[in-house]
Every structure is written in structure tokens, then in C-alpha cells.
Amino acid sequence: MTTPAVPATPRIPEAVHRRRWAILGVLMLSLLIVVLDNSILNVAVKTISTPAPVGLGATQSELEWAINSYTLVFAGLLFSAGLLGDRLGRKKVLLGGLAVFGIGSALAAESGSPAQLIAFRALMALGAAFVMPATLAVLMNVFEREEQPKAIGIWAGGVGLAIAIGPITGGLLLDHFWWGSVFLVNVPIVITAIVLMVWLVPDSRDPAPGRIDPIGVVLSVVGLVLLVYGIIKGGELADFTDPTVLATIVGGLVVLAAFVVFEKRSDHPSIDVGHFRNKVFAAAIGVIALVFFALMGVTFFAVFYTQSVRGYSPLQTGLLMLPLAVAQLVFAPRARLVVDRFGNKATTTGGMLVIAATLVAFATLDENTPIWVLEVVFFFMGAGMAHIMTPTSVVIMQALPREKAGSASALSNTFRQVGGALGIAVLGSVLSAAYRTGIEDKLGAVPAGLRDTAGESIEATLAVAAKLGPRGDSLVGAADDAFLHAMHVTALCGAGVALVGAVVVALFLPGRPKEAEETAQDGELAHTES
Structure with a gap:
């Protein structure tokens, strides 16, 4: 006696399945503000370092902390935030995270000192930590497995969109308003995202959530x-x-x-160390950390190169960074096609080598380099990034069951943020130390009480030079030379890190699936016979 076949029931409710692409749009809007904030800040760091009333007079170390207070709190809480989303419901956590992020943004806009800005950036990170893992976890629960790579590719493209919008938006705001407007702009986006989320996004949770640690x-x-x-x-x-x-x-x-x-x-660990016994999973996580280590450090000094050395305005700087974002927007959704053709290993290794080459190119730039060279470098940097993030994100997310999507997302983003924070700290410190070493013997004309301040950064040197009047004119050229040397040293350090990432990927990420290789070979054989 045979048992009649039971028709397969969809894992995702039909009503949710029908609006999955609209839900993806709302998730990308939520992601947009988290990424947008950092990309806007990248353009604003020079303005914030300018003395009051234009900026806050932040030193280079205070600027690093303004960025790292966000990234460290974000990274430290991501995993617990993912678990809370799994336990309490991802929609509730998303809404709460967005509200906290919006409040922190409004407070950061009114900061009266670098210390206040650092504190309010940490509050923003508290909200963002609950937004980021929940967006990817909801995505994994509203798309069937075969559509997940495409959806993740579009989601990753949203990061490119934020990178494109951020610097240009920041430049426009800084050209017309005070520096705090780069944070206040988050508030209307938060309100829009909350309204759409209440309307469209379904709630979901892990039936067996982990305990908080x-x-x-x-x-x-x-x-x-x-x-x-x-x-x-x-x-x-x-x-x-x-x-x-x-x-x-x-x-x-x-x-x-x-x-x-x-x-x-x-x-009940925050991070299941056992996951890292899987070499593929560990390599994918590690390469995300390494690439953001290299790129975040480069972005930090690129703004000072374009604004302090080359004399471009914040808006012009934002426009100069557009090729980086355009390349991500173009290539991120299509990177999965390259993976289908060549496999994860070849695609990601190629992306890492492109990143390393662009960082080496930064070490050749000077004050007279044609600006189109910088544009080409940014474009290839974005293209390399797109061919790293999409395949590694798919490998990471599919390594764990759907119910643990929040944990996988949190792990990926934790290592991305930790890598970025360490990149800003390490490469920022290399930049700072190399600059101070290069400028110290040029500060003889500076009063003894100002020499230590003048050696902190190029902005500090230029500010002291402006106070000295004609006596400080010689400092401007010396500051440019010292900064360019420091930038070259820092870029080469970043390139070395990217090369380490390429080796890790080449050794441990999987190549083309056997099925895909056999299909390709059959196709090539058929083509030869015909």
C-alpha cells in the first residue's frame, strides 16, 4: 500500500512571499541610515576638526574616537542584538533600534564638544546594533533559499547606494548648513523607515533562541x-x-x-567558537575583517588628501568618491553571476588582489596627480569590494540554518566592524606617527607651546600656520609633504593586509561546485563537437 504524496507546503506564508521585494526595499532603507551615517561622517571629519564656530576643533585622535566609539559599541553588541531579535521578534527589535538611532542622531547634531559627539555616536551605535543583524535575518526569512543569493546581492548593493549618497549628501549639507546637519538628516529617514516597517514587515523569531551572554x-x-x-x-x-x-x-x-x-x-556563548572549526566559514569571516581593516583606514586619510592637500570642498570630495559607490551598485548584484562562472575562491581572490592594487596606487598619488587617476582608483576599489562582499556574505549566511540567520548576520557584521575599527586605529596611528615624524623638524619657527599641537595632524599644522600669518607660510608646503609621505606609508600597510586576505581566500574558500564544473565542461565539450 502506497502513501499518497502530500503536496509540499511553502515554508513562507503566501501573503509574505508576495510582498517580499517590497519588504527588501524597507530593509534596505533601514540599512541605508546605518551605513549612510558613517559615509557622511567620512566627508565631515575635516570640518569637525576645524576650530569653533565652524567645527568642534577635534584632534585626529578625537576624530578616530568619534568613528570608533560607534564601531566598537556596534561590534560589541551586534551578536547579543541578533540573539534578542531571535528571542523577542526581529520586527520589534528593528523598530526599537531605529528609534534609538534617531534619538542619538538628533543629540549628536547638537554636540557642544568632541567628548559629547563621541558619547552620542556611541548611543547611535546602540540603536544601529539592533538594526543591522535584524535586516539580514528578516531577509533570510522572507526569501526561499534559491532566491537568497539574489536578495543578498541587492542588499549588498544597498551598501553601495549608501556609500554613494552619503558623501554627496554630506557635502551638500556642509556647503549650506552647520556640521551637525550631517547627523540631523538621519531623523526623517528613521521616521519613514519606522512607518513603512510597521506596515509591511512581518515579525519572525527563532523557535529555539539562545541565551544572552x-x-x-x-x-x-x-x-x-x-x-x-x-x-x-x-x-x-x-x-x-x-x-x-x-x-x-x-x-x-x-x-x-x-x-x-x-x-x-x-x-550560551555570544560567539560560538565552534563555528570557526569550519575553515570555509572562518576564512569568509576573516577576509571580511581584513578588507574592512584596509578600506576603513584608507577612507579616513583619503578625505584629508582631497580636502587638505588638494583643496576640494566637502561636496566636491563627495562627488570624487562617487565612482567607488557606482562600482558597488553596478557589480554587487551581478557578482553572483561571476561566482556561478568561476566559483567563490577565484572571484574573492581576484577582488582582494584588486583592492591591494588600488591601495598600492594610493602610494603613488601626490599634490599634482591628475584627478581622473583618483577616480579610476576609486572605481576599481568599489568593483573589488563588490566581488568580495557578495560571495562571502552568501557563504556565511548559508553556513548556518535559516533559524540562526540573526546569529550569522551578527557574526559577519561583528567582524566587519571590528576589522574596520582596528583599521582606523592601526592605519590611523601609522598615519599619525608617520606625519608627526615627518613634520617635527619643520616646526622650528613655531612657538614652543604650539609645537606639540602643530604636529598632531595636517589640519592642526595648517591651523597653527594660519595663526602665525606670513611666518607660517613655509609650514603649508611642509605639511603637505609630510602628509603625502604618511599617506603613502599607510596605503602600503593597507595593501599588505589586503594581500594577506587574498592568500587566506585562495587557501580556504571553496572553488567552483563540482556540479557547475561538470555542466561547464559538458557545455564546452558540446560546443567543441558542434
Whole structure:
């Protein structure tokens, strides 16, 4: 006796399935503000470093902390935020995260000092930490598995859109309004996203959610803050042998080691260390960290190159960065086709090598380089990025079950943010130390009380030169030369990191699936016979 076949029931409710692309649009809008904020800030850092009333007079180390207070809180809370979304419902967590992010943005816009800006950026990160993993988790729950790579490609393209909109929007705002407008612009986007989310997005949760790990969260945040503080302080002093610097860096590494030991022994870890036994998963996560390490450090100095050395306005700088975003928008949704043809390993290794080549190209730029050369470099950088993020995101998200989508998203974004934070800290410190070393012997005409301040960054040198009047004219050329040398050293360090990423990918990521290889071989054979 045969059992009659039971028709397969869709895993996703039909009403949700029908509006899945509209839901993706809302998720991308939510993602947009999280990425938009950082890309806007990249253009605004020079303005914020300008003394009041134009800016806040932030030093280079304070600028690094304005960026890293966001990235460290974001990275430290992402995994717990993903678990809370799995437990409480992703829609509720998304709405709450957006509300906190909007409030933090409004407060950051009214900051009266660099310290306040750093604190309110941390509040914004608290909200963003609940937004980012939930968007990808909802995406994984409203698309069937065969559509997930396409949806993830479009989602990744949203990052490119934010990168495109951010610098241009920031430039327009800074040309017409005060520096705080780059944060206030988030508020109407947040309100729009909340309204659309209430209307369209379904709630979902993990039927067997994990437990929250407060001790792990505290250890990871404390360890990262100590490590990054030590690195930034070392760059500020141009002395990594200073006892305070060494003690802070070692303390951070010890706390992070304790975090790993605790996570391995915990029955409800923030990060399941067991996932990293899978070499493919570990390589994909690692390469995301490495590429953002290299790129975030480069973006930090690129703004000073275009504005301080080349004399472009914030809006012009935003427009100059457009090729980076256009390349991501063009290539991110199509990268999966390259993966289908050549496999994850070849595609991602090629992307990493392109990134390394663009960073080497930065080491050749000077104050007279034709600007179209920079545009070409930015375009290839965006193209390389697109062919890294899409395949690695698919590998990571499909390595874990659908119910653990929040955890997979959180892991991916945690390592992306940690990589970016360390990139800004390490490469920013390399830039700072190399600049101070290059400018110190040119500060003889500067009053003794101002020499230490003048050596902090190119903006600090130019500000002191302006105060000295005609006596400071000679400092301008010296500052440009010292900055260009520091930029070249920093770019080559970033290129070295990108090459390490290329080796990791080439060794551990999977190549073309056997099925795809056999199909391609059959097609080639048929073509030969015909």
C-alpha cells in the first residue's frame, strides 16, 4: 500500500512571499541610515576638526574616537542584538533600534564638544546594533533559499547606494548648513523607515533562541576598547614603546583572550567558537575583517588628501568618491553571476588582489596627480569590494540554518566592524606617527607651546600656520609633504593586509561546485563537437 504524496507546503506564508521585494526595499532603507551615517561622517571629519564656530576643533585622535566609539559599541553588541531579535521578534527589535538611532542622531547634531559627539555616536551605535543583524535575518526569512543569493546581492548593493549618497549628501549639507546637519538628516529617514516597517514587515523569531551572554559582551567591549585606545594613543604620541601604550594594548589582548576562553566554556556563548572549526566559514569571516581593516583606514586619510592637500570642498570630495559607490551598485548584484562562472575562491581572490592594487596606487598619488587617476582608483576599489562582499556574505549566511540567520548576520557584521575599527586605529596611528615624524623638524619657527599641537595632524599644522600669518607660510608646503609621505606609508600597510586576505581566500574558500564544473565542461565539450 502506497502513501499518497502530500503536496509540499511553502515554508513562507503566501501573503509574505508576495510582498517580499517590497519588504527588501524597507530593509534596505533601514540599512541605508546605518551605513549612510558613517559615509557622511567620512566627508565631515575635516570640518569637525576645524576650530569653533565652524567645527568642534577635534584632534585626529578625537576624530578616530568619534568613528570608533560607534564601531566598537556596534561590534560589541551586534551578536547579543541578533540573539534578542531571535528571542523577542526581529520586527520589534528593528523598530526599537531605529528609534534609538534617531534619538542619538538628533543629540549628536547638537554636540557642544568632541567628548559629547563621541558619547552620542556611541548611543547611535546602540540603536544601529539592533538594526543591522535584524535586516539580514528578516531577509533570510522572507526569501526561499534559491532566491537568497539574489536578495543578498541587492542588499549588498544597498551598501553601495549608501556609500554613494552619503558623501554627496554630506557635502551638500556642509556647503549650506552647520556640521551637525550631517547627523540631523538621519531623523526623517528613521521616521519613514519606522512607518513603512510597521506596515509591511512581518515579525519572525527563532523557535529555539539562545541565551544572552552579558559577561561575554562586557569582556569583548572592554578588550576591544583597551586595545584600540592603546593603538590610537601610540599613534598620537608617535611612540608605541610608551609604558601607558604598552600596558593598555597588552591589557586589551589579555581581556580578549579571556573572552575567547570564556566563550569556549560557556553553554550560551555570544560567539560560538565552534563555528570557526569550519575553515570555509572562518576564512569568509576573516577576509571580511581584513578588507574592512584596509578600506576603513584608507577612507579616513583619503578625505584629508582631497580636502587638505588638494583643496576640494566637502561636496566636491563627495562627488570624487562617487565612482567607488557606482562600482558597488553596478557589480554587487551581478557578482553572483561571476561566482556561478568561476566559483567563490577565484572571484574573492581576484577582488582582494584588486583592492591591494588600488591601495598600492594610493602610494603613488601626490599634490599634482591628475584627478581622473583618483577616480579610476576609486572605481576599481568599489568593483573589488563588490566581488568580495557578495560571495562571502552568501557563504556565511548559508553556513548556518535559516533559524540562526540573526546569529550569522551578527557574526559577519561583528567582524566587519571590528576589522574596520582596528583599521582606523592601526592605519590611523601609522598615519599619525608617520606625519608627526615627518613634520617635527619643520616646526622650528613655531612657538614652543604650539609645537606639540602643530604636529598632531595636517589640519592642526595648517591651523597653527594660519595663526602665525606670513611666518607660517613655509609650514603649508611642509605639511603637505609630510602628509603625502604618511599617506603613502599607510596605503602600503593597507595593501599588505589586503594581500594577506587574498592568500587566506585562495587557501580556504571553496572553488567552483563540482556540479557547475561538470555542466561547464559538458557545455564546452558540446560546443567543441558542434
